[in-house]
Amino acid sequence: EVQLLESGGGLVQPGGSLRLSCAASGFTFNTYAMGWVRQAPAKGLEWVSTISAGGGSTYYADSVKGRFTISRDNSKNTLYLQMNSLRAEDTAVYYCANYRAGFFDCWGQGTLVTVSS
Amino acid sequence: VLTQSPGTLSLSPGERATLSCRASQSVSSSYLAWYQQKAGQAPRLLIYGASSRATGIPDRFSGSGSGTDFTLTISRLEPEDFAVYYCQQYGSSPITFGQGTRLEIK
Numbered sequence: 654e655v656q657l658l659e660s661g662g663g664l665v666q667p668g669g670s671l672r673l674s675c676a677a678s679g680f681t682f683n684t685y686a687m688g689w690v691r692q693a694p695a696k697g698l699e700w701v702s703t704i705s706a707g708g709g710s711t712y713y714a715d716s717v718k719g720r721f722t723i724s725r726d727n728s729k730n731t732l733y734l735q736m737n738s739l740r741a742e743d744t745a746v747y748y749c750a751n752y753r754a755g756f757f758d759c760w761g762q763g764t765l766v767t768v769s770s
Numbered sequence: 771v772l773t774q775s776p777g778t779l780s781l782s783p784g785e786r787a788t789l790s791c792r793a794s795q796s797v798s799s800s801y802l803a804w805y806q807q808k809a810g811q812a813p814r815l816l817i818y819g820a821s822s823r824a825t826g827i828p829d830r831f832s833g834s835g836s837g838t839d840f841t842l843t844i845s846r847l848e849p850e851d852f853a854v855y856y857c858q859q860y861g862s863s864p865i866t867f868g869q870g871t872r873l874e875i876k
């Protein structure tokens with residue numbers, strides 16, 4: 654059974670940093686592209702970033718480009734999202750998901766990031 | 771831009787639901803997906819490629835459409851189907867989602 658477990662969310666001040674992790678199990682992690690999607694409180698879904706299976710290609714939404722970095726450690730079956738220069742508008746639940754040919758196949762339960770002073 | 775309609779749909783169990791997703795530009799190769807999200811839960815993939823059901827999705831869910839107009843149909847609503855539904859296009863960059871349709875019990 655595919656399992657994705659996010660961690661690392663919490664309360665951070667504007668301008669601060671946070672690193673999210675997503676531990677994957679139940680599938681061959683190093684053969685799947687992965688991604689992050691976020692959802693602000695009571696709002697819809699917003700794509701954040703995706704990374705290829707090997708980690709060599711990364712893609713970002715304009716809203717986070719230059720501030721967020723996606724990476725993965727295939728030896729640890731773990732996906733990461735390094736978030737710097739955080740803003741109030743980055744407040745959201747962040748989901749990691751398998752990224753299969755453009756759509757998101759299986760999702761984690763999400764981790765809440767709150768940016769506030 | 772993906773525009774979903776209606777914003778809220780009120781129906782009773784056993785009825786047929788028709789949800790619309792309209793794109794401002796043609797979605798290449800029907801690269802459109804649908805997701806279901808229940809309160810407090812992560813989204814779940816229902817449909818990809820406009821009409822292919824994801825693994826484990828009941829056949830009362832069906833997707834159709836091409837170009838700029840896409841439809842998710844739930845043939846006979848079950849109590850567990852009342853949720854928010856999102857469409858997503860992946861035919862062009864960036865990936866985008868619609869704003870969602872809330873399906874509520876009448």
